[in-house]
Amino acid sequence: xxxxxxxxxxLSVQEGDNSIINCAYSNSASxxxxxxxxESGKGPQFIIDxxxxxxxxxxxxxxxxxxxxxxxxSLQIAATQPGDSAVxxxxxxxxxxxxxxxxxxxxxxxxxx
Amino acid sequence: xxxxxxxxxYQVTQFGKPVTLSCSQTLNHNVMYWYQQKSSQxxxxxxxxxxxDFNNEADTPDNFQSRRPNTSFCxxxxxxxxxxxxxxxxxxxxxxxxxxxxxxxxxxxxxxxVT
Numbered sequence: 001x002x003x004x005x006x007x008x009x010x011l012s013v014q015e016g017d018n019s020i021i022n023c024a025y026s027n028s029a030s031x032x033x034x035x036x037x038x039e040s041g042k043g044p045q046f047i048i049d050x051x052x053x054x055x056x057x058x059x060x061x062x063x064x065x066x067x068x069x070x071x072x073x074s075l076q077i078a079a080t081q082p083g084d085s086a087v088x089x090x091x092x093x094x095x096x097x098x099x100x101x102x103x104x105x106x107x108x109x110x111x112x113x
Numbered sequence: 114x115x116x117x118x119x120x121x122x123y124q125v126t127q128f129g130k131p132v133t134l135s136c137s138q139t140l141n142h143n144v145m146y147w148y149q150q151k152s153s154q155x156x157x158x159x160x161x162x163x164x165x166d167f168n169n170e171a172d173t174p175d176n177f178q179s180r181r182p183n184t185s186f187c188x189x190x191x192x193x194x195x196x197x198x199x200x201x202x203x204x205x206x207x208x209x210x211x212x213x214x215x216x217x218x219x220x221x222x223x224x225x226x227v228t
Contacts, residue, residue, distance in 0.1 A: 034216055043117075043203055043219035044156065089155055098144050098163060099207025099215045103155040 012110045019077040021088050021107045026071060029095030035064060035075045036089045038106075044089060047075070077109075085111045116140050117220035119204050125226045126194050134189040134223045136204030145187040146217065147179060148203040156203055162187060163209065191225075199227045 013019050025033070031052035036044035050057045050064045050073075057064050063076040073090050087108050091101040118137045126132040136145065143164050148156035160169045162181045176198070178190040191198055201224050205217040 032215075036219075041222075041224075043205075043221045045219070046216050049216055098209030099217055100144075100146075100158075100161065101217060102158075106153075106155050108153075 009105065010108045010110070012112065013080050015080065015082060015111055015113050017080055019075075019080045019084070019109060019111075021075045021077075021090075021109065023073040023075075023090035023104050024071060025073060025090075025092045025104075027092060027094045027102070028071070030092035031095060032093040033064070033066060033073050034091050034101065035062075035073075036091065036103075037084075038087045038089065040086075047088075080109075080111050082111045082113055085109055117204055117206055117218050119202075119220035119223050121223060122221060123224045123226070125228060126191075127228055128196065129193045132191050132194055132225070134191075134202050134204075134225070136187045136189070136220055137185050138204075138206045138218075139185070140206055140208075140218060141184060142206035142208045142218070143184065144207045144209055145181060146205040146207075147177075147187070147189050148205065149198075150201040150203055150222070159189070194225070194227045196227050199225055201225075 034049040035047040037047050038044045048059045048062050048064050050066050055066050061078045065074045087106045089106045090104040116139055120135050146161040147159045149159055150156045158170050159173045159177055160179055176192050180188045201222045203222045204220040207215045207217045
């Protein structure tokens with residue numbers, strides 16, 4: 001069946017370092033990918049998304065890279081701050097057009113001052 | 114401004130006592146979702162409404178039901194909560210646009226405790 005998974009469940013970095021969170025997906029029909037940040041006790045918050053016709057997209061301090069050949073997605077956070085500490089989920093749409101998503105297992109990012 | 118609102122934020126119910134969680138949205142999105150999220154796990158989709166059409170996930174227990182009386186509101190009914198149903202319940206919305214994926218907007222969640 002379709003699945004979206006993460007290689008590393010936890011990531012600890014020092015404040016100011018760059019962070020990279022990885023994600024593997026298996027559904028070749030997926031053409032839309034998204035990263036969410038979830039802080040403790042809150043709902044997931046949109047960070048950045050990318051469509052399959054792109055391989056890179058940049059936001060404010062964040063970059064998402066998509067490698068369709070190996071079905072791999074990554075989130076890069078520049079100059080990581082303590083406020084970035086959260087769980088990060090990748091999700092893919094399985095080719096659906098109306099927003100249904102399949103979530104990966106999540107990576108816990110801890111930023112040390 | 115709140116866009117996806119969930120009430121209550123915290124709900125305590127007794128084993129076997131029916132409970133209803135509510136979700137409302139001001140985005141006028143036509144798709145609404147209910148997820149169950151347990152500690153240190155990804156959100157698990159229970160079901161979603163595409164307009165008025167209800168779509169149940171294959172592994173969602175019959176104990177979970179949903180109602181969507183209008184575009185803005187959606188309810189999650191747990192008919193006989195068990196201890197294993199204690200979790201965070203997340204409501205989300207999205208708009209359909211044929212051929213294009215779209216992000217989901219999440220509410221803050223309702224933390225359900227079963228005693």
